[in-house]
Amino acid sequence: MLLSILLQAAAGAGLGKFGAALGAAIAVIGAGIGIGKIGSSAMEAIARQPEASGDIRMNMIIVAALVEGVALIAIIVCLLTLFL
Amino acid sequence: MFLLKAKRIFIKNMTILTLVLSAVIGLVYHLFIPDKYFPWFPAIPVFFYLFGLFYINMFSLAYRLGEDKMVPLFLVCKGTKFLVSVLIVVIYCFAVRHEILAFVATFLVFYISFLIFETVYFTNIELRLKKKKKLKQKQ
Numbered sequence: 134m135l136l137s138i139l140l141q142a143a144a145g146a147g148l149g150k151f152g153a154a155l156g157a158a159i160a161v162i163g164a165g166i167g168i169g170k171i172g173s174s175a176m177e178a179i180a181r182q183p184e185a186s187g188d189i190r191m192n193m194i195i196v197a198a199l200v201e202g203v204a205l206i207a208i209i210v211c212l213l214t215l216f217l
Numbered sequence: 218m219f220l221l222k223a224k225r226i227f228i229k230n231m232t233i234l235t236l237v238l239s240a241v242i243g244l245v246y247h248l249f250i251p252d253k254y255f256p257w258f259p260a261i262p263v264f265f266y267l268f269g270l271f272y273i274n275m276f277s278l279a280y281r282l283g284e285d286k287m288v289p290l291f292l293v294c295k296g297t298k299f300l301v302s303v304l305i306v307v308i309y310c311f312a313v314r315h316e317i318l319a320f321v322a323t324f325l326v327f328y329i330s331f332l333i334f335e336t337v338y339f340t341n342i343e344l345r346l347k348k349k350k351k352l353k354q355k356q
Contacts, residue, residue: 187343187346187347187350188347190288190343191340191343191344191347193288194288194291194292194336194339194340194343195336195340197292197295198295198332198333198335198336201295201299201332202328202329202332204299205299205302205303205325205328206325208303208306209306209321209324209325212306212307212310212321213317213318213321215310216310216314216317217317217318
């Protein structure tokens with residue numbers, strides 16, 4: 134009984150929208166950390182082995198694309214939750 | 218010469234990809250879910266095509282500036298595309314509000330297809346540049 138009242142109150146307060154915004158924020162933070170880690174590791178690796186810079190850059194492009202795709206999907210899912 | 222050839226191949230492949238994707242998705246809407254079709258559908262392929270042209274022009278600019286500038290510029294272009302895409306989806310959701318799910322799904326399909334295409338293309342370019350460098354070192 135109490136739980137259902139609490140849930141109704143939460144729904145009325147727009148907590149669903151808050152959750153969607155929070156989800157989007159977490160997704161973007163995750164993507165930011167991911168891309169930052171890729172960048173820093175790649176720079177470190179290039180500094181250590183300049184002769185392997187081509188391979189490192191290539192792998193960096195691929196991983197950055199993956200992170201970007203995942204981040205966009207996460208943001209769009211959160212937007213859909215907000216609008217539908 | 219290398220730059221001109223790379224540009225030509227990119228534009229040719231991108232045109233084919235845009236046409237095929239638009240035709241396939243348009244057909245799916247026409248045949249299976251005609252009630253979900255939205256009037257802004259043609260704007261999506263146009264947006265990705267224009268962004269592709271922007272990409273390749275930035276790439277040629279980076280190549281002229283120096284090969285080491287290519288990856289940072291590529292990542293900047295990627296970031297810009299990501300932000301502009303999110304902005305477009307948000308604006309559509311707020312301003313148009315018509316068939317949001319269909320618009321977002323179509324946009325996502327285009328985005329991921331172009332992302333794969335661009336990543337494969339620029340990875341191949343890196344590979345070719347690496348081979349070119351090795352050949353130069355041998356000579």
